[in-house]
Amino acid sequence: MMMSTVLKRVFQPDGITICQNGGKFNDLNHYHMHLIPRYEGDGFGWSDPLHPDGAENRLRVTRDKLRDAMMA
Numbered sequence: 678m679m680m681s682t683v684l685k686r687v688f689q690p691d692g693i694t695i696c697q698n699g700g701k702f703n704d705l706n707h708y709h710m711h712l713i714p715r716y717e718g719d720g721f722g723w724s725d726p727l728h729p730d731g732a733e734n735r736l737r738v739t740r741d742k743l744r745d746a747m748m749a
Contacts, residue, residue, distance in 0.1 A: 680712055680743075681693055681695075681712055683743055683746045683747055684712055684714050684743075685714075686746055687742050687743060687746045688714040690714035690715050690716055691715055691716050691717045692715045693712055693713065693714055693715060694711075694712075694713040694715050694721065695710065695711065695712055695713075696710070696711045696713075697710040697711065
């Protein structure tokens with residue numbers, strides 16, 4: 678199943694931003710891609726959010742939601 682389909686089903690975003698870094702900008706030494714659910718007025722930017730709203734505390738819950746949706 679395509680991850681964008683799972684993101685749309687689970688989080689119902691207004692859209693999705695997709696980004697991947699390559700060459701000198703890939704600091705992880707392997708291919709990876711970011712799929713970011715977006716919402717109108719979300720203030721998205723490539724820096725730490727001004728108001729993270731505790732998102733770092735919900736990583737495990739987010740992972741579980743996505744995993745469960747992929748298994749369904």
